[in-house]
Amino acid sequence: MSQRPRRRCEGTAMGVIVLDLRPGLGIGPFSLGMPICEAFAQIEQQPNIYDVVHVKYFDEEPLKLDIVISFPDHGFHLRFDPWSQRLRLIEIYDIKRLQMRYSTSFIGGPSTLATFVAVYALFGPTFRGIYDKDRGVYTLFYPGLSFAFPIPSQYTDSYHEGEEELPLEFPDGTTPVTCRVSIYDSSTESKVGVGSLLDKASVPPLRPGSLYMEEVHVKLGEELWFTVGGQHIPFGASPQDVWTELGRPCGIHQKQVDQMVIHSASDPRPRTTLCGDYFYNYFSRGLDILFDGQTHKIKKFVLHTNYPGHADFNLYIKCNFMIYGLDLGSFHQDVNTSKCCITPSIKWEQVKEILGDCGRAAIQTQGSASNPFGPTFVYGYQNVAFEVMKNGYIATVTLFRS
Numbered sequence: 001m002s003q004r005p006r007r008r009c010e011g012t013a014m015g016v017i018v019l020d021l022r023p024g025l026g027i028g029p030f031s032l033g034m035p036i037c038e039a040f041a042q043i044e045q046q047p048n049i050y051d052v053v054h055v056k057y058f059d060e061e062p063l064k065l066d067i068v069i070s071f072p073d074h075g076f077h078l079r080f081d082p083w084s085q086r087l088r089l090i091e092i093y094d095i096k097r098l099q100m101r102y103s104t105s106f107i108g109g110p111s112t113l114a115t116f117v118a119v120y121a122l123f124g125p126t127f128r129g130i131y132d133k134d135r136g137v138y139t140l141f142y143p144g145l146s147f148a149f150p151i152p153s154q155y156t157d158s159y160h161e162g163e164e165e166l167p168l169e170f171p172d173g174t175t176p177v178t179c180r181v182s183i184y185d186s187s188t189e190s191k192v193g194v195g196s197l198l199d200k201a202s203v204p205p206l207r208p209g210s211l212y213m214e215e216v217h218v219k220l221g222e223e224l225w226f227t228v229g230g231q232h233i234p235f236g237a238s239p240q241d242v243w244t245e246l247g248r249p250c251g252i253h254q255k256q257v258d259q260m261v262i263h264s265a266s267d268p269r270p271r272t273t274l275c276g277d278y279f280y281n282y283f284s285r286g287l288d289i290l291f292d293g294q295t296h297k298i299k300k301f302v303l304h305t306n307y308p309g310h311a312d313f314n315l316y317i318k319c320n321f322m323i324y325g326l327d328l329g330s331f332h333q334d335v336n337t338s339k340c341c342i343t344p345s346i347k348w349e350q351v352k353e354i355l356g357d358c359g360r361a362a363i364q365t366q367g368s369a370s371n372p373f374g375p376t377f378v379y380g381y382q383n384v385a386f387e388v389m390k391n392g393y394i395a396t397v398t399l400f401r402s
Contacts, residue, residue, distance in 0.1 A: 016074075016097060016098065016099050016109045016110060017049055017074055017098065017099070018099045018100075018109075019099075019100060019101070020100075020101050020102075021100040021101060021102045021107075021183070022183075023102075023144040023145035023183065023186070024143055024144020024145065024183070024184070024185060024186035024187075025144065025183075026087075026090065026183065027076070027090050027092075027100065027183055029042040029046075030042065030078055030087065030090060031087070032087050032089075032090070032183070032184065032203075032204050033086050033088075033185070033203055033204035033206075034087045035085055035086055035087075035212065035317055036067060036069070036080045036085045036086070036087070036314070037085075037314055037316075037317060039069060039078060039080075039087060040069075040314050043069075050074075051073070052071065052072055052073050053069060053070070053071060054068075054069070054070040054071075054072065055067070055068070055069055055070075055308065056068040056070060057082075057308040057309065058082075059309050059391060060391050061391070062082055062307050062309065062391065062393060063082045063083055063345060064082070065082060066079040066080055066081065066082060066088070066089075067079075067080040067082055067085065067308055073097065074097050074098050075092060075093055075094025075095065075096070075097030075098045076090065076091060076092040076093065076094075076097075076098055077090075077091055077093070078090055079201070081203045083345065084203055084213060084318075085306065085317075085318055086203045086204075086212075087203070088184070088185070088201050088202060088203045089182060089183070089184050089192065089201035090182070090183040090184075091180060091181070091182055091183075092108070092180065092181040092182075092183075093179075093180050095109075095114045095177075095178055095179070095181065096108070096109065096110050097109075099112065100181075102122060102123070107119065107122055108181075113177055114147070114177060114178040115175045115176065115177050115178070116140070116147075116149055116169075116175050116176045116178070117175045119140065119147050119178065120140075123142050123145070126140065126142050127141065129141055130191065131151070133156065136150060136151050136152075136153065136156055137149065137150055137151065138151055138176070139191075143186040144183065144184055144185065144186030145182070145183055145184075145186075146181070146182045146191065146192055147178045147180075147181055148178060148179050148180040148181075148182075149176035149177070149178050149179065150176065150177075150179050151176065152170070155170050155171065182201070184200075184201040184202075185201070185202060185203070185204040187204060187205070188202055190202065209228065210228075211228055211229065211284075211285075212317070213317065213318055213320040214226055214227055214228035214229070214320060215227040215228075215320050215321075215322055216285075216287075216303070216319055216320060216321045216322070217322050217324065218301075218303075218321055218322065218323040218324060218397075218399060219324055220323065220324070220382075220384055221235070221382075221383040221401050221402065223235065224301060224399075226245075226246075229245075231245040231246060232245070233245055233246070233298070233301075234298070235297075235298050235299070235400075235401045236297045236298060237297065237298045238296055238298075239280070239291060242280060242289060242298070246282060246285070249280035249281055249289075250281050250282055250283040251279075251280075251281035251283070252278060252279065252280055252281070253278065253279055253281065254275075254276075254277070254278050254279075255275055255278060255279055255290060256275075275293060276292075276293020276294060277290055277291060277292055277293045278290070278291055278293060283315060283316050283317065284317050285317065285319060286303060286304040286305070286306060286316040286317050286318050286319025286320075287301065287302070287303060287304070287316075287319055288301070288302040288304075289301055289302075299400060299401070300398060300399060300400045301398070301399040301400075302396055302397070302398050302399075303319040303321045303396065303397040303398075303399070304316040304318070304319055304395075304396050305318055305344040305393070305394055305395060305396070306318040306319075307389065307393055307395060309373050309389060309391070310373060310376070310389055310395045311373060312395070312396075318344060319344070320343075320344065321342075321343065321344060321397065322341050322342070322343055323341065323342035323343075323384070323397065324341060340354055341354075342354060342355075342394075342397075344394060346394075347394075348379075348386070348388045348392045348393075348394065349392065351386060351394070355381050358379050358380060358381050359379075361378055361379050361388070362377070362378040363375050363376075363378075364376045364377070364378055364387065373389075374390055375390075376388060376389055376390075376395055383399065383400060383401060383402050384397060384398065384399055384400070385397070385398040385400075386398075
């Protein structure tokens with residue numbers, strides 16, 4: 001598990017913050033289903049509140065565990081589905097560090113204990129909860145919201161799975177205090193809590209017609225096809241064509257001279273800082289488009305996977321590409337090509353099984369001073385090059401026409 005500290009504003013005097021609790025929807029500025037880039041945008045907009053932020057992920061297998069943004073000063077974290085990179089679960093694990101506002105009432109923080117009695121009084125009656133004997137935790141559920149209460153060992157015999165009463169009060173007159181609050185999508189009617197119940201939280205469904213992570217089908221050497229919007233962007237298209245199909249780019253910048261040009265005997269141009277070629281950046285689609293500076297025609301596409309552990313993480317939304325080899329025919333045909341299709345979820349060894357071995361890789365460092373994640377490896381085939389991270393996952397795919 002790798003942890004990426006975002007920043008620390010030293011000398012910031014942080015008190016307990018107050019966030020609006022929205023069961024089944026979110027808390028404060030964080031909404032269930034939001035892409036991870038939007039969460040980071042909210043964090044960057046309020047640096048005095050979110051001054052200590054940790055990003056945790058499984059470096060070796062980034063699709064196996066959640067990407068977690070944690071706020072240790074405020075006692076809560078955000079869990080993002082590793083594939084879609086959308087928020088699936090919000091957990092408040094230190095109730096004393098965060099005060100929640102529900103309607104006009106407050107709960108949590110150092111002054112308002114989140115006791116069972118207080119929770120029940122604020123949110124009202126609900127069905128009997130679940131008692132986890134192994135963990136000694138009783139979980140109370142509301143739609144899109146759950147509260148976990150530790151049960152002292154001396155009272156565990158009073159609660160039996162399927163028969164337990166609401167633990168409003170222990171025999172000694174005390175009432176349990178919640179140790180964890182979970183906020184999750186309520187549309188599936190799943191009960192989400194601690195332990196195995198944690199995995200039941202799912203990402204809310206996208207709205208019909210959403211362009212978020214739409215499938216982008218690639219025919220090597222020919223074109224991209226955006227399956228939701230129906231746009232076709234071929235090699236050789238003009239900037240006007242791209243604007244018409246994809247809209248205004250998020251950014252435009254001039255290309256730096258390709259450092260790999262020294263390996264090409266067919267390109268005798270002197271190496272200057274900039275060349276005439278320029279990029280259209282579509283960050284919200286995980287896509288860069290390179291135009292030739294003289295002909296103003298598309299010469300390259302760059303597709304980004306947005307994996308944590310890469311220098312470009314959080315600059316792009318993941319591009320959900322499907323790359324079809326030259327021997328697969330048209331991607332418009334209704335055939336099962338899953339075994340011969342390259343997607344962001346497969347590793348480099350699987351790419352080689354589909355396309356064959358391509359020899360040694362070029363090593364790309366992107367400047368050791370600004371890149372703490374180490375080098376990546378670039379492998380080239382006809383019409384396509386793959387930038388591969390140390391864990392074997394694809395970071396970027398560059399498409400060109402040989």
